[in-house]
Amino acid sequence: MKRVLLCFFILSVLWCxxxxxxxxxxADVHAQIREMLKAEPxxxxxxxxxxxxxxxEILEQAVLARQEHDRRKQExxxxxxxxxxxxxxxxxxxxxxxxxxxxxxxxxFLCPYCSVAAATVKELMAKDDDSVRLVFKHLPLNxxxxxxxxxxxxxxxxxxxxxxxxxxxxxxxxxxxxxxxxRVLNDFVQKSGVNQQRFFxxxxxxxxxxLLEKDMEEARRFGFKGTPMFLINGxxxxxxxxxxxxxxxxxxxxSKFRDSATP
Numbered sequence: 001m002k003r004v005l006l007c008f009f010i011l012s013v014l015w016c017x018x019x020x021x022x023x024x025x026x027a028d029v030h031a032q033i034r035e036m037l038k039a040e041p042x043x044x045x046x047x048x049x050x051x052x053x054x055x056x057e058i059l060e061q062a063v064l065a066r067q068e069h070d071r072r073k074q075e076x077x078x079x080x081x082x083x084x085x086x087x088x089x090x091x092x093x094x095x096x097x098x099x100x101x102x103x104x105x106x107x108x109f110l111c112p113y114c115s116v117a118a119a120t121v122k123e124l125m126a127k128d129d130d131s132v133r134l135v136f137k138h139l140p141l142n143x144x145x146x147x148x149x150x151x152x153x154x155x156x157x158x159x160x161x162x163x164x165x166x167x168x169x170x171x172x173x174x175x176x177x178x179x180x181x182x183r184v185l186n187d188f189v190q191k192s193g194v195n196q197q198r199f200f201x202x203x204x205x206x207x208x209x210x211l212l213e214k215d216m217e218e219a220r221r222f223g224f225k226g227t228p229m230f231l232i233n234g235x236x237x238x239x240x241x242x243x244x245x246x247x248x249x250x251x252x253x254x255s256k257f258r259d260s261a262t263p
Contacts, residue, residue: 153211159194
């Protein structure tokens with residue numbers, strides 16, 4: 001029993017060190033652990049055999065804590081030097097075009113996590129489309145995703161609202177898209193009323209291809225490799241995070257506005 005308690009004490013010390021972000025830097029903690037292990041060299045292996053699930057749980061919590069620490073650290077760096085994505089004139093936007101908070105999304109229409117994120121962002125915009133605007137950019141990870149990205153931009157050439165209709169349809173019918181994307185695009189044409197001939201021709205428009213390449217190059221420049229990725233006034237938000245996380249970062253941005261406006 002004494003050995004078990006001693007081992008869990010060591011793990012708890014490591015856990016506290018991870019939470020504080022001082023792993024690898026706290027010499028006193030490391031010295032304590034080193035002395036304990038010298039006195040009980042078989043301690044760790046014995047407890048691992050007897051309590052594997054508890055050990056794994058502690059490690060998982062430590063990893064999550066470290067990830068959260070790194071994320072917040074990156075967030076503070078972004079606050080100091082936010083990324084500056086280019087907003088091309090005429091791109092379709094959701095929300096108030098003059099909103100003080102800009103969300104730039106880098107997405108892939110075939111990514112299941114992007115589908116989840118799209119529903120979350122749509123809910124966010126429904127709650128507050130006056131102080132927040134959404135700009136949709138593309139980071140397609142396969143050839144079909146490129147085709148769908150070009151379809152979105154082709155729809156936007158005729159009617160930005162139609163592009164958002166297609167956006168929602170592609171994510172809501174993602175499984176249908178993977179089976180027969182042309183059928184889904186034809187359904188979109190019927191629903192939106194866009195000119196079918198022009199819509200299908202514009203998907204090959206060299207200017208749209210160039211726009212897509214600019215989106216992808218910008219994402220690479222920012223170090224984005226997966227989807228979805230978001231920039232909220234230059235602060236990176238990675239993955240299909242819950243609504244509360246978007247709201248937290250937006251409040252962080254707005255508090256920065258308030259602080260800068262204070263004499």
